[in-house]
Amino acid sequence: MMRIAIGNDHTAVDMREAVSAHLKERGFEVVEVGSFSRESSNYPEFGEKVARTVVSGEADLGIAICGTGVGISIACNKVKGIRAVCCSEPYSARMSRQHNNSNVLCFGARVIGVELAKMIVDEWLDAQFLGGRHQTRIDMIAEIENKG
Ligand code: RB5
Numbered sequence: 001m002m003r004i005a006i007g008n009d010h011t012a013v014d015m016r017e018a019v020s021a022h023l024k025e026r027g028f029e030v031v032e033v034g035s036f037s038r039e040s041s042n043y044p045e046f047g048e049k050v051a052r053t054v055v056s057g058e059a060d061l062g063i064a065i066c067g068t069g070v071g072i073s074i075a076c077n078k079v080k081g082i083r084a085v086c087c088s089e090p091y092s093a094r095m096s097r098q099h100n101n102s103n104v105l106c107f108g109a110r111v112i113g114v115e116l117a118k119m120i121v122d123e124w125l126d127a128q129f130l131g132g133r134h135q136t137r138i139d140m141i142a143e144i145e146n147k148g
Contacts, residue, residue, distance in 0.1 A: 002125075005059035007033040007046035009072065012065035012109035015117060019063060022118045028125075031059045043067075047075030047084075047106075054103055055081045062104040063121065073106035080145055083138070088112050090123035097127035099134045 004023055008016040013036065023030050033049035035041045043066040050062040050072075062084075066072040069086040076084035084104035085096035088111050096102035105124045107117055 001027055001029055002061065003029040003031055003059040004125075005031040005033055005050045005053035005062040006064075007035075007050040007062070007072075008065040008109070009035055009043040009046055009067070010038050010041045011067040013038050015065050015109035015114060018114045019065070019117055019121060022121065023063075026122075026125075043072040044075040047072040048079060050104060051076040051079035051082045051084070055079055061125070064104055064106045065109050066106075067108055067110040069106040069108035069111065073104070076104045076106065083141070087120065088116075090120050093120045093124040094127040097124055098130045099137075101129040101134070101138055 006016055006020055020030050020032060031053055033046060033053060035046055047064050050064040053059045054062040064072040064076055073084045073086035076082050082104055083100055083102045084106055085102040086106040087093050088107055093105060105121065107120060
């Protein structure tokens with residue numbers, strides 16, 4: 001079964017618990033990287049943990065949640081090989097896998113509710129990368145990354 005890394009800052013402890021429970025109900029293995037505390041914390045730390053868990057192969061995909069989803073997605077995208085998407089609706093979530101082969105999904109615990117988050121997660125997990133011309137474009141992104 002697929003393994004999903006999940007991480008969050010202090011704003012998203014409840015959201016992470018709800019999403020994590022949903023993933024487990026669906027039969028996914030979940031790798032929780034924190035934060036487990038509601039004390040103020042720094043989203044880059046947990047974004048990096050999710051991202052490194054994915055690029056190391058310890059997890060197949062990652063989910064990273066902060067207040068807006070913005071900061072943590074920026075942090076994830078600094079790790080080579082990560083294509084993190086920050087989105088608040090299911091259409092972009094699905095397309096980000098079909099066209100962009102996103103490997104980390106981010107959203108904001110202060111932006112969307114738990115039920116919408118679960119719908120976005122399901123749409124994202126159930127979509128498949130389409131390859132072909134989309135692979136060419138992803139290769140172009142990797143070239144940008146390789147230029148440093
Ligand atoms: C924390 O206050 C907040 O800045 C963080 O959760 C996130 O929204 C950053 O992008």
